[in-house]
Amino acid sequence: xxxxxxxxxxxxxxxxxxxxxxxxxxxxxxxxxxxxxxxxxxxxxxxxxxxxxxxxxxxxxxxxxxxxxxxxxxxxxxxxxxxxxxxxxxxxxxxxxxxxxxxxxxxxxxxxxxxxxxxxxxxxxxxxxxxxxxxxxxxxxxxxxxxxxxxxxxxxxxxxxxxxxxxxxxxxxxxxxxxxxxxxxxxxxxxxxxxxxxxxxxxxxxxxxxxxxxxxxxxxxxxxxxxxxxxxxxxxxxxxxxxxxx
Amino acid sequence: xxxxxxxxxxxxxxxxxxxxxxxxxxxxxxxxxxxxxxxxxxxxxxxxxxxxxxxxxxxxxxxxxxxxxxxxxxxxxxxxxxxxxxxxxxxxxxxxxxxxxxxxxxxxxxxxxxxxxxxxxxxxxxxxxxxxxxxxxxxxxxxxxxxxxxxxxxxxxxxxxxxxxxxxxxxxxxxxxxxxxxxxxxxx
Numbered sequence: 001x002x003x004x005x006x007x008x009x010x011x012x013x014x015x016x017x018x019x020x021x022x023x024x025x026x027x028x029x030x031x032x033x034x035x036x037x038x039x040x041x042x043x044x045x046x047x048x049x050x051x052x053x054x055x056x057x058x059x060x061x062x063x064x065x066x067x068x069x070x071x072x073x074x075x076x077x078x079x080x081x082x083x084x085x086x087x088x089x090x091x092x093x094x095x096x097x098x099x100x101x102x103x104x105x106x107x108x109x110x111x112x113x114x115x116x117x118x119x120x121x122x123x124x125x126x127x128x129x130x131x132x133x134x135x136x137x138x139x140x141x142x143x144x145x146x147x148x149x150x151x152x153x154x155x156x157x158x159x160x161x162x163x164x165x166x167x168x169x170x171x172x173x174x175x176x177x178x179x180x181x182x183x184x185x186x187x188x189x190x191x192x193x194x195x196x197x198x199x200x201x202x203x204x205x206x207x208x209x210x211x212x213x214x215x216x217x218x219x220x221x222x223x224x225x226x227x228x229x230x231x232x233x234x235x236x237x238x239x240x241x242x243x244x245x246x
Numbered sequence: 247x248x249x250x251x252x253x254x255x256x257x258x259x260x261x262x263x264x265x266x267x268x269x270x271x272x273x274x275x276x277x278x279x280x281x282x283x284x285x286x287x288x289x290x291x292x293x294x295x296x297x298x299x300x301x302x303x304x305x306x307x308x309x310x311x312x313x314x315x316x317x318x319x320x321x322x323x324x325x326x327x328x329x330x331x332x333x334x335x336x337x338x339x340x341x342x343x344x345x346x347x348x349x350x351x352x353x354x355x356x357x358x359x360x361x362x363x364x365x366x367x368x369x370x371x372x373x374x375x376x377x378x379x380x381x382x383x384x385x386x387x388x389x390x391x392x393x394x395x396x397x398x399x400x401x402x403x404x405x406x407x408x409x410x411x412x413x414x415x416x417x418x419x420x421x422x423x424x425x426x427x428x429x430x431x432x433x434x
């Protein structure tokens with residue numbers, strides 16, 4: 001009897017040529033081995049005949065859909081992976097441009113409540129030691145810097161000066177006095193937008209500072225507020241003597 | 247890049263569609279559950295697609311069946327409750343099938359119907375069933391089966407022989423249950 005494992009291999013055509021010839025010769029002389037081979041071949045044939053291929057069109061369609069989905073995900077991942085630096089760059093640029101625009105663009109608008117807020121931000125005032133115009137100018141220069149050049153201390157009595165800071169810019173309030181009462185010049189070191197305030201003349205706007213009339217204008221990179229408890233026309237007249245450019 | 251991808255998928259789909267019935271059939275015969283077979287076949291197809299760049303271009307069907315088999319062994323086998331093979335001596339001496347049988351092959355094979363053969367196959371323990379399926383139904387060579395199941399070629403030979411022997415016995419008991427065997431044997 002031929003080794004059954006060898007017979008199975010012979011039936012499966014898995015033997016090398018030499019072994020195959022040997023088994024073939026042995027089979028001719030061994031009916032029991034031939035019967036075993038017939039059984040093996042019969043069984044193989046039965047399996048191939050009766051185990052039909054299942055219909056699987058639906059399952060295949062599901063696979064195709066899944067592959068398409070997989071491709072889509074891979075494409076997206078690959079795009080993000082490849083261009084992540086660019087996306088980050090665009091995002092960074094967006095932030096940068098936004099920042100620059102907010103700094104370089106039109107300045108923030110201002111109204112009467114903002115003026116009051118500016119005054120509220122002021123610190124302890126300091127008074128001039130002398131009323132000599134030269135001394136006063138020097139003293140003003142030490143407190144408000146270049147802005148002191150705008151003022152003519154000769155025509156009014158200069159009182160205490162208070163300084164402070166609000167929304168990132170410096171604020172100074174110079175108290176003054178003339179024959180008709182108290183005045184105040186508020187200097188803000190920023191070219192603030194005053195276009196929404198009511199106009200008095202072409203470049204002068206009017207508003208209220210702590211309930212007191214005031215004139216507001218922009219000059220030399222500053223926003224100036226001249227306030228006094230008197231009508232606007234009188235304020236304007238006094239302004240002409242206090243500020244050079246007026 | 248997009249076109250290369252599309253090309254790859256088209257090539258893969260063309261080849262995979264041809265062998266998918268074998269993939270699904272094998273999955274079905276391994277899991278013995280339609281639902282699990284659908285999952286297994288689909289997962290194997292996706293894995294094959296992902297690894298398609300590494301396919302050596304020789305026998306696509308054998309490659310796909312290797313993936314199904316590996317996936318089944320690694321992932322699905324634990325879930326199965328079928329007969330385990332640990333107690334069976336795979337390398338033991340193989341007895342001839344015809345010598346053990348009291349039933350003529352002609353009767354047994356002629357009377358068997360499709361459902362009975364499938365049911366008989368289901369009764370064969372898993373590793374032996376897998377070897378018989380891959381060899382007799384899918385036509386894989388012993389070497390390809392050894393690669394797919396990650397066992398030595400000698401074990402494959404032994405599993406196929408023992409698997410067929412078990413299958414014949416299962417068919418025989420089916421025939422006895424159905425009654426046609428006695429009648430067929432008498433005719434003989």
